[in-house]
Amino acid sequence: MLRAVVPPEPERVWPFPIRTALLGMAGMVLIAGGGMGAGATLIHDPLLANGAFNWIRYGHGMMLATWMLYVGLGLAIWAWIRLGRHARAGRVNHAYMIRVIVMWIAPLLVAPPLFSKDVYSYLAQGDLALHGLDPYAVGPSALPNALSDNVSIVWQNTPSPYGPLFVLLAKGIVAITGDGLTSLISGVILMRLVLAVGFAALWWALPRLADRLGGNSSIALWLVGANPLLVVHLIGGAHNDMLMIGMMAAAVVLVLDRRHVAGIALLALAFSVKATAAIALPFLIWVWMTHIPNATRRYRFVKASFTAVGVFGGVFVLCTLIAGVDLGWIPALSGSSIVINWLSLPSGIGQAVYTVVNWVHPWGDATPFITVCRTVGTLLLLYILVKQWWLARDGGNDAVRRAALGMAAFALLAPVTLPWYFSWALVLGAGFAWSTAGLTLAACGSVWLLLITYPSGGTALYDWGYLVVILGVSVLAAVSLLKPDPLNLSLRIVRDAPEKALRHHQ
Template sequence: MRSSATPVPDPGGIPVRTILLGVAGVMLVALGGTGAGAILKRDPLLADTSLSWIRYGHGHDLATAVLYLGLGMVVWAWIRLGRMVHNGHVGSKAVLTAIVAWTLPLLFAPPLFSKDIYSYLAQGQLALNGLDPYRVGPAVLQSPLSENVSWVWQNTPAPYGPFFMLLAMGVVGATNASVIGGVVLMRLLLAAGLVLLCWALPGLARHLGGRPAVALWLAAANPLMLVHLIGGAHNDMLMVGLLAAGCLFVLDRRHVLGIAVVTLAFAVKATAVVALPFLVLVWARRLDGTRTAQLGKAIAGGLATFVVVFAAATLVSGLDLGWIPALSSSSTIVNWLSLPSAVGDFVHTVVSAFVRVGPGVFLTVARGLGSLLLLYIAWRQWRAADDGGPEAVRRAAITMLAVALLSPATLPWYFSWALVLGAGLAWTANGLKAAAFFSTWLLLVTFPDGDTALYSWGYLLLTVAVSALACVSLTKPDPLQLSSRYA
């Protein structure tokens, strides 16, 4: 069994049948999403037509079945492609072809597995209307955009940076506040993040010791990325694209440009700031002088670049720093993907069996301890990355994984942050199998309409079985021996 780090040629063949399998899958996902996805309360394309039945009763059940059939085909195609990549049968060209083919149908699909895009558009409309999206929620609009925002976020200020809010304002203005037009245009802008990611991953693999085709398959062709970040239209897609490009620039000795691009990623979503201290270490090791002088010069240069770029984004957007305190709004999400939230919820459940008490204090204490643990892990990883270079990016990936696990609130696509930074490493076969298992599982633990499936225990058992099958199939064709014809 060959490790992904083993040098192999990059073949130019295109696995047409596997790619078409994925295309058929994403088209079924898009089709099923018209009835089972995060659809509009009033869809002008379906309302009062003979197709409106797909949103209700048996029609909705049929749409859900079609969506999950397509989802299975997408995962199947991705695993088949991954097996070919791992064995050296196809290379980067094949993976890039698959990414393009699998992305295009999703650009025009209804929002899938999340309603967040409606929040983005409503927040942009707030700013265009002269309201401060960092102080009021979409509910004040009473518009077609705001009425589709999830009830959880109706009165929640925007927790996103000024660069992203500037884009959201532009989309709403360009589409005249059209819901469908806004969804499509916002997706196209977010897809720029996927383009950046596909451009950066081969270079990151060159620096980090991995294989470009494996990195592209793992982080860009991954259904978790495509279905959730493109289909679900999350601004994480733009953030990770900028993050990957910025890391590559720094590794390529274009330090100021790299820090500037990662600052733009931070101005989309705050999580990107985690990478900056590690990139400063990369820069520092390339400077002259004592270690203290190196760090001083790199920190000064990095901080100056950060301040200039972030201040420019803030001034152009016309907004202030209100999004930073608004980051705490995510704490309203409680699920056990966040380890502190899981511990707090579990302890509350146990204690409630004996004493009637609210969950607030348990969550607060557990999340506080989780934050302290996260700070400790981040500090240890930063110190371990002192030599700079590719090791600093690997340590940044570990820290990003810790952020996803230990944040007060965690959603499945948050694990894309670490995946992007670590995709260029030299992955072993077992490592790729583990990544395939968790990617598939995280893909499935949200229902198509955006509701969480993390408390539907029977369904979760099924997702574990499907993910295990995907894991085994990555290195063993047809593990269930259902066919004599292998991919």
């Protein structure tokens, strides 16, 4: 007896998540608008100083701007979590995800600096180079003008800790926009556009990393590209980490694809923006080594190492010569140690020990405790990096995974840690397959790290009541990734993706 052949059910094509995209975009618009009064605004803003909206920077106007910004953050987080449920259920492909991300970052490109004043430091350092001063020897205060006036007092006398390529980019931006008060606004916008090249590199690299590392391209783009921690801090805050991580991710893809020279050269460019990218180099040497056929292990390691170091060093030297600077930025890296917060595990332990000792016996200064703990933390970090590097000696995907672990250890154990530093490890790890528990923890941590800085750039790490509130918000966001409307606030039944789709894409 013949049995009828039932054709397979065609795969459902989901529509573009327009409501989620618009929800996030509305949040970003509110963040940008609120940033006019509550962000890291100019001391004398030429657009607002004598305009109809000058009131937004003072008193009740600033309070209104702050509420507007936080409502925007709430909408952005809500939209990101909704987008995450779409990604987990397979309702968005990576092309849809990129369109959503573009919609979300567009309002922030023209917003005032948010959650940080670092972009003013970048421009001031470029201005120093443009006027023939060495940004690795003097701080922004050496050239008093509208640029240096807006640099945080912490960095006024601190030389630049950034690589020659970034100094060259900052110099070029100031040469185009000028150093006047009005020009400073166009300088911030142009700096953001330059750094957005890093975001574009991420859009190219993340789907390819997911393909090579066994992950899901939509999840990878959601976890990194759409993450409010990166969008708000790295685009809104205009941090050069954005350019560094974009080039680093693309470099890893190239090396995995056996385009070793191009990958290492791109990693050297990332290093020439910010030194952290160098952590990935020894791990990528293992990957390169495993691609060399028909030779002893020692020969392959020596060949890969010498070639990689030669390419890396050659590109870096070329950037240094073109920028017309020296290696002064290497010792200047220690200048950031003046920032002390407990997000850096060694600094936090040092502060805690000092507090306990001070209860028992008054002690005038916490510096010795912090210095000792930072020294121990640095030694522990070196041990972890070396161990992870050695365990990665078989190369392949495991080397990338261990590089991500090394980046995470660096963010935790470095003398200074800022919230967006955790994006380094997230970028390298996003391409792997994530468990439900892993995604939930990443969502919780991302939201918490997003909110621990005030919009003006100050830290909230010692406002304990505020920290408890944002921890609750972060946990709620993480739970909402798994269960729509966990507080049962909706007046209708909220249904998410079918269980079959969820099981298939987890």
